Amino acid sequence: MDHEVRITLRLPADLHAWLAAQANSARRSLNSEIVYRLESQRETAGADDESP
Template identity: 80%
Template sequence: MNDESRITLRLPADLHAWLVAQAKSSRRSLNSEIVYRLEVERDAAGADAESP
């Protein structure tokens, strides 16, 4: 089982609304949308770090 951490996150209202809309269009929960986007960014940053 994966270890998980719980956090409280404060977002500007417009960013929250945008994330909710993105999650709905992707048929994901808000939490899943945030995790998905963070993982995509992490993977992209890791790929950039490995490039010469």
């Protein structure tokens, strides 16, 4: 990432707890877990956009 933008994000408590547990299991920060998952989805969506 060349440039980072700070945002405020509101999550349902159960989603936050799940993401925090996933991050802990992967030994990542909550922020890193969210970025990892968003980037993974973006790559998947990009591949879908390229298929006929």
